[in-house]
Amino acid sequence: MDEQPGLSDQYRMASPWPLFVALGIPIAELGILFDVFVVAVAGLLLFCGSLTGMIREAGYAETAWRPLAVFAVLLFAVGGVLAFTDVSLVTRGYAILTAGGILAAAGIGGELFVPKRDPV
Amino acid sequence: MQITGQLTLTVLMGLFLVIIAAWLARIEDWRSYTPLGSGGAAGESGYVSQEKPTGISRWLTTVDHKDIGMLYGAYGVLAFVVGGLMIMVMRVELLDPGMTLISNSFYNSLLTSHGITMLFLFGTPIIAAFANYLVPLLIGADDMAFPRINAIAFWLLPPGALLIWAGFFPLGDIIPAQTAWTLYTPLSTGAGGGNQANAGVDLMILGLHLTGVSATMGSINFIATIITERAEEVTWANLDIFSWTILTQSGLILFAFPLLGSALLMLLLDRNLGTSFFAIEAGGTMLWQHLFWFFGHPEVYILVLPPMGIVSYVLPRFAGRRLFGFKFVVYSTLAIGVLSFGVWAHHMFATGMDPRLRASFMAVSMAIAIPSAVKTFNWITTLWNGKVRLTTPMLFCVGFVSNFILGGVTGVFLASIPVDLVLHDTYYVVGHFHYVVMGAIAFAGFAGLYYWFPMFTGRMYQRRLGKIHFWTWMIGSNITFLAMIVLGYGGMPRRYATYLPKFATFHQLATLGALLMFVGGLVWTYNFVVSWLEGPRVQDGDPWNLRDDGMYTNEWQWFQDRQETAITDGGDEDVVADGGTEE
Ligand code: HEM
Numbered sequence: 001m002d003e004q005p006g007l008s009d010q011y012r013m014a015s016p017w018p019l020f021v022a023l024g025i026p027i028a029e030l031g032i033l034f035d036v037f038v039v040a041v042a043g044l045l046l047f048c049g050s051l052t053g054m055i056r057e058a059g060y061a062e063t064a065w066r067p068l069a070v071f072a073v074l075l076f077a078v079g080g081v082l083a084f085t086d087v088s089l090v091t092r093g094y095a096i097l098t099a100g101g102i103l104a105a106a107g108i109g110g111e112l113f114v115p116k117r118d119p120v
Numbered sequence: 121m122q123i124t125g126q127l128t129l130t131v132l133m134g135l136f137l138v139i140i141a142a143w144l145a146r147i148e149d150w151r152s153y154t155p156l157g158s159g160g161a162a163g164e165s166g167y168v169s170q171e172k173p174t175g176i177s178r179w180l181t182t183v184d185h186k187d188i189g190m191l192y193g194a195y196g197v198l199a200f201v202v203g204g205l206m207i208m209v210m211r212v213e214l215l216d217p218g219m220t221l222i223s224n225s226f227y228n229s230l231l232t233s234h235g236i237t238m239l240f241l242f243g244t245p246i247i248a249a250f251a252n253y254l255v256p257l258l259i260g261a262d263d264m265a266f267p268r269i270n271a272i273a274f275w276l277l278p279p280g281a282l283l284i285w286a287g288f289f290p291l292g293d294i295i296p297a298q299t300a301w302t303l304y305t306p307l308s309t310g311a312g313g314g315n316q317a318n319a320g321v322d323l324m325i326l327g328l329h330l331t332g333v334s335a336t337m338g339s340i341n342f343i344a345t346i347i348t349e350r351a352e353e354v355t356w357a358n359l360d361i362f363s364w365t366i367l368t369q370s371g372l373i374l375f376a377f378p379l380l381g382s383a384l385l386m387l388l389l390d391r392n393l394g395t396s397f398f399a400i401e402a403g404g405t406m407l408w409q410h411l412f413w414f415f416g417h418p419e420v421y422i423l424v425l426p427p428m429g430i431v432s433y434v435l436p437r438f439a440g441r442r443l444f445g446f447k448f449v450v451y452s453t454l455a456i457g458v459l460s461f462g463v464w465a466h467h468m469f470a471t472g473m474d475p476r477l478r479a480s481f482m483a484v485s486m487a488i489a490i491p492s493a494v495k496t497f498n499w500i501t502t503l504w505n506g507k508v509r510l511t512t513p514m515l516f517c518v519g520f521v522s523n524f525i526l527g528g529v530t531g532v533f534l535a536s537i538p539v540d541l542v543l544h545d546t547y548y549v550v551g552h553f554h555y556v557v558m559g560a561i562a563f564a565g566f567a568g569l570y571y572w573f574p575m576f577t578g579r580m581y582q583r584r585l586g587k588i589h590f591w592t593w594m595i596g597s598n599i600t601f602l603a604m605i606v607l608g609y610g611g612m613p614r615r616y617a618t619y620l621p622k623f624a625t626f627h628q629l630a631t632l633g634a635l636l637m638f639v640g641g642l643v644w645t646y647n648f649v650v651s652w653l654e655g656p657r658v659q660d661g662d663p664w665n666l667r668d669d670g671m672y673t674n675e676w677q678w679f680q681d682r683q684e685t686a687i688t689d690g691g692d693e694d695v696v697a698d699g700g701t702e703e
């Protein structure tokens with residue numbers, strides 16, 4: 001139970017990311033399903049970006065850059081399948097590839113150019 | 121025109137992301153540290169921020185199980201009100217066969233939305249509300265195993281609701297779905313000359329999909345929490361009954377909801393991308409029904425097991441005795457959980473499926489009545505010779521048992537093939553499941569709301585109004601649903617906006633009962649709102665005098681600890697801090 005009941009309200013938990021992970025999913029789904037390019041890209045960016053934030057917050061990654069690159073690779077794979085194989089959902093595929101491209105740029109750019117902070 | 125449209129959309133989306141980024145930057149500001157590894161498990165590190173932000177941000181960023189429980193609760197109650205208002209419009213339309221208050225197609229839209237709202241936006245979330253708030257307290261855990269996933273699961277629900285209701289909003293040519301909650305193909309694939317190819321149906325399916333993802337995430341979290349986060353003194357042998365039902369329910373969700381999700385995606389692909397999973401020629405109509413009911417029947421037990429847990433937990437407190445045959449209540453819960461996956465085709469007896477298969481589904485459906493009856497007898501025996509105190513939560517528990525018997529017995533009749541062939545798709549079925557979903561599940565939900573109201577809010581409700589609420593609902597629901605059973609015997613088919621004049625009397629009775637429940641609903645709303653704002657403060661951690669009977673439990677102990685520290689702090693304000701009055 002509550003070891004420090006009196007302090008429970010001072011040491012509470014909060015995280016800004018879950019809300020945006022949850023918002024990213026429907027926005028991305030809507031964009032992809034109805035083939036609305038920008039909405040799909042924005043939704044995917046929001047989703048992957050917030051997940052990255054969460055991963056970093058939980059300490060699974062030190063900086064945001066590598067998770068971003070991993071998401072980029074995943075998006076490239078999915079987008080590639082949609083755009084260039086028999087599935088042939090070309091515009092949707094390009095939307096996903098675009099989101100992947102932006103994430104990759106952010107990830108690689110961050111890794112290369114943002115000075116590393118000393119871990120606290 | 122096209123180009124400018126695209127451009128504005130791009131700018132809007134860009135702005136949207138920028139605003140979010142800006143807000144996040146501000147939020148991140150009040151974090152004065154670099155988080156260390158936590159592995160996502162509970163503990164005071166990792167996801168912990170220095171303190172809860174205040175105001176609206178607190179509610180948007182919380183990962184505290186009690187806050188999330190309150191959010192689920194508010195959401196579920198709101199959805200219940202929406203679904204209730206929808207049905208009131210429909211019941212008024214049914215007052216008279218010639219009534220033209222709403223169009224037939226609008227009736228169908230409300231029908232579809234009412235069902236989905238009550239099952240997915242009220243039923244599942246209100247259970248998650250109790251489970252989130254109480255399970256960690258009952259098993260002595262600090263929080264859920266995955267607090268952030270918990271928050272994600274909740275935040276998927278509001279967009280889900282908006283999508284499900286999207287057809288009702290004035291959004292261009294989008295119309296509400298009229299597929300009924302079962303989404304039978306080919307109607308729901310948009311085939312043929314109807315209007316169900318409309319994007320409104322796609323939006324609803326997407327919304328449904330989101331709520332399914334949410335439920336699945338929640339269930340994984342509960343399973344992990346109950347298995348790994350129990351305090352040392354909480355063993356499998358003395359795990360409380362409510363947590364048992366949540367564990368079983370989560371198991372059912374884990375197997376049922378992903379299947380619904382996949383079936384819904386297949387449906388979306390059929391509708392939008394030219395696949396033909398559910399093409400009529402390929403037997404797609406039967407395929408959909410099998411997939412849907414393989415999810416659909418477990419879903420009804422997903423909805424009923426935790427309320428049974430609430431009743432098994434609350435009813436003994438006011439009978440002054442421990443739950444009779446505790447072990448058997450647990451076993452029957454598990455048995456129902458397993459059996460519920462073997463009965464789905466009893467919803468399809470009239471489809472012309474193979475008669476040998478049909479017979480086996482009939483046998484299992486009858487068998488599932490046995491564990492349900494075991495529970496019922498255990499509740500009755502617990503009451504027997506007990507020191508019964510008819511408080512409002514207790515009244516709702518007893519009402520639950522009574523209504524569940526009627527719902528269960530009518531179910532057993534439906535499970536018999538020859539009877540079902542006569543009654544299928546009549547109001548009898550509607551009467552059957554409303555006895556269970558409204559008469560039992562909602563009643564148990566309200567038993568829980570009244571029982572833990574002092575804990576959630578720090579205040580007491582007005583007892584008299586609580587009793588008025590109960591009696592209007594008990595009488596109202598029995599008038600309405602009994603009338604439906606009778607209508608079914610008479611051959612009144614379900615899902616119609618109009619009917620033959622010979623059915624008028626019983627439809628009017630059903631509407632009368634519904635109006636009674638509506639009045640009860642107003643009383644309840646008034647009672648809860650006013651009591652929350654200015655009801656008398658609860659003075660100690662035992663508002664139900666459970667200690668007198670030796671029935672005191674963990675969650676009230678926690679409540680008492682919190683109250684005491686709040687008082688020594690001199691902080692009158694703090695008493696309700698977690699009750700969430702400060703939205
Ligand atoms: C005692 C166990 C039960 C049995 C044997 C049983 C049996 C049945 C049968 C055979 C049907 C199909 C009737 C038809 O469409 O022709 C049915 C429908 C239904 N039952 Fe039950 N039932 C039981 C308990 C429950 C419970 C506990 C719930 C809810 C929590 C429930 C909810 C429903 C619903 C929602 C439907 C209608 C589905 C639809 O067509 O829209 N039943 N039941």
Ligand SMILES: [Cu+2]
Binds near residue numbers: 416420464467
């Ligand atoms: Cu069933």
